Amino acid sequence: MMPTTPHVVIIGAGFGGLHAAQQLMDKAVKVTLIDKRNYHLFQPLLYQVATAGISPHEIAYPVRAIFQKYRNFSFLMSRVTSVDFKRKTILTEQGEVTYDYLIIAAGASVNFFGNASLEQNALPLKDVSDAVQVRNHVLRMFELAAQERDANQRQSILTFVAVGGGPTGVETAGALSELIRLVLKKDYRQINVDSVRVILLEAAPKILAGFPESLQDAARKSLGNKKVEVRLEAKVAGYDGEKLRLDNGEIIPSRTVLWSAGVQAASLMGKLGLEQVHSGRVKVLPTLQLPEQPNVYVIGDAAYREENGKALPMVAPVATQQGKLAAQNILAETQKKPLKPFKYKNLGMMSTIGRNAAVAYSFGMQFRGFPAWVVWLIVHLIGLIGFRNRLIVLINWTWDYFFYDRAVRLITRE
Numbered sequence: 001m002m003p004t005t006p007h008v009v010i011i012g013a014g015f016g017g018l019h020a021a022q023q024l025m026d027k028a029v030k031v032t033l034i035d036k037r038n039y040h041l042f043q044p045l046l047y048q049v050a051t052a053g054i055s056p057h058e059i060a061y062p063v064r065a066i067f068q069k070y071r072n073f074s075f076l077m078s079r080v081t082s083v084d085f086k087r088k089t090i091l092t093e094q095g096e097v098t099y100d101y102l103i104i105a106a107g108a109s110v111n112f113f114g115n116a117s118l119e120q121n122a123l124p125l126k127d128v129s130d131a132v133q134v135r136n137h138v139l140r141m142f143e144l145a146a147q148e149r150d151a152n153q154r155q156s157i158l159t160f161v162a163v164g165g166g167p168t169g170v171e172t173a174g175a176l177s178e179l180i181r182l183v184l185k186k187d188y189r190q191i192n193v194d195s196v197r198v199i200l201l202e203a204a205p206k207i208l209a210g211f212p213e214s215l216q217d218a219a220r221k222s223l224g225n226k227k228v229e230v231r232l233e234a235k236v237a238g239y240d241g242e243k244l245r246l247d248n249g250e251i252i253p254s255r256t257v258l259w260s261a262g263v264q265a266a267s268l269m270g271k272l273g274l275e276q277v278h279s280g281r282v283k284v285l286p287t288l289q290l291p292e293q294p295n296v297y298v299i300g301d302a303a304y305r306e307e308n309g310k311a312l313p314m315v316a317p318v319a320t321q322q323g324k325l326a327a328q329n330i331l332a333e334t335q336k337k338p339l340k341p342f343k344y345k346n347l348g349m350m351s352t353i354g355r356n357a358a359v360a361y362s363f364g365m366q367f368r369g370f371p372a373w374v375v376w377l378i379v380h381l382i383g384l385i386g387f388r389n390r391l392i393v394l395i396n397w398t399w400d401y402f403f404y405d406r407a408v409r410l411i412t413r414e
Helices: 015-024 043-050 116-121 128-147 151-157 167-187 213-225 267-271 316-334 369-383 387-403
Strands: 007-011 030-035 039-041 060-062 073-077 080-084 089-092 095-098 101-104 108-110 159-163 197-202 228-232 236-239 243-246 251-253 256-259 263-265 293-298 349-354 357-362 365-368
Touching: 007 015, 015 030, 015 101, 015 316, 043 128, 043 167, 043 369, 080 267, 101 316, 116 236, 116 256, 128 151, 128 167, 128 256, 151 159, 151 251, 159 167, 159 251, 167 197, 167 213, 167 228, 167 256, 167 349, 213 228, 213 349, 213 357, 213 365, 293 316, 349 369, 357 369, 365 369, 369 387
Parallel strands: 007 030, 007 101, 030 073, 101 293, 159 197, 159 256, 197 228
Antiparallel strands: 039 060, 080 089, 089 095, 108 263, 236 243, 243 251, 349 357, 357 365
């Protein structure tokens, strides 16, 4: 009897799942990638969709197109509902899928920390639909403000609050302020853009946690130069859609609250019967395997692993590196070779605050201002999949830079 080809199933087409699949192409395994969407999304640029800089299709790429050359690859568009580890079977909305090896790269979801009012009324930024909703909402607010005669109501409509001082919150606040003050002021001449408020709230004493303090200060100064009000140690208590309430009792009238204050492991991780720790993540061995299931690997935002006494961050570079190692360890298992433990190679951190302004930290060196901004542009262009996407995004960025114009100021049903 001839030996059967091992079947590797990957749940999730994010950064971790995608790079795991790429490592397995043209190898002596069958690969099935399962995702509820048919595309890979470059999430770091979602905020640019939300602020009318680029279109959704420019940061997404069809999964089948990525792997169309490889005969050992198949794709299933479906939502995974559970996993039967004893039967080595994945339960999906389209039926069951059996596996020999499993990589769970389910990603993360928005964490509202149990606050129902925020979950109901705040606008998250986690997927394409979220970004389009934010773009539509911001443009609708300007349409409403252009017709509103009551000064207090108009001020509430023109107050935009971003919650969360991490890279997503900082980049969103900076881009939103530039959209308003450089672009929308030409579309809505009856609105005094000096009256428009963009507020960034952060519960901690500093923004951009993990960056050197000097870069945190530089980012805060750049935000101030772009007319963003940065409020530190400002914890949100609730939001009813019209008034944002802080835990100190302060009320901020606003029709727009953008939420980027936290993420947690995807809801699938709570349906697998596994012990969850911080933010719903699941502990894994140094080799990224589940302790009780050596043929199951968990990577990316769904996996909990500590290095130097600290949990690995829920960021794309961690997921990418873990995806590669999980695939390599599976191949090593099939060849009866020893497995390698995961060691995160931190290549640095960066965040852009807008035109000519960014901060970056890599290999002990700090960059800020225009040089950091150029590095940020190059890194993110390279990260996009597909030459066409890179070219279109570059054209849009160049047009915006020279002509102060955003390409996608559309209110759509997309």
